[in-house]
Amino acid sequence: MTRQNPPLTEPQYFILAALLDGPLHGYGIIKAAEQSTDGRLRIAVGTLYGALERMERAGLVAADHEEIVDGRARRYYRLTEDGTEAVGREALRMQRAAAVVIGHARGAGAAPA
Numbered sequence: 067m068t069r070q071n072p073p074l075t076e077p078q079y080f081i082l083a084a085l086l087d088g089p090l091h092g093y094g095i096i097k098a099a100e101q102s103t104d105g106r107l108r109i110a111v112g113t114l115y116g117a118l119e120r121m122e123r124a125g126l127v128a129a130d131h132e133e134i135v136d137g138r139a140r141r142y143y144r145l146t147e148d149g150t151e152a153v154g155r156e157a158l159r160m161q162r163a164a165a166v167v168i169g170h171a172r173g174a175g176a177a178p179a
Contacts, residue, residue, distance in 0.1 A: 074156045077109050078117055082126065082145060082153035089130040089142040092118070118143060126152055 074082065077099070084090060084098035095118075096109050109117075121127045126149035130142040145153070 071152065071155065073159060074152065075117075076107060077113055078121060079153065079156050080107055081109070081114065081117055081121070082149055082156075085127065085143060085145045085149070086153065089144040091140045091142050095143070121149065125149075 080099035080102060081095055083102060084095045090098060092111070092114055096111070096114055099107055099109050118127060122129070122143075125146055127143045128146050130144040132139045132141045134140070
């Protein structure tokens, strides 16, 4: 029996999506996720680093490099090939799920919102 990939949580999805353009540090990931959701999703620091740790163990992200800013280490994360595939797969899954609802609404004569 093959193990199916479980859907990503919303924070995981937007963390991975934030890394599509290249490596980012934690605060950059938080801001990118917030911006891409028009402020709807605000990832707490603890949530971010817990998710990054789990996704790093799962092989979806990897530490890219560190730099020292104001005497503190700032770690940058990047997507792995598996991470790129996972976020693409999740986007396709959500698109298909939305198409079911949109198609149903159109079939019932309702205009999509």
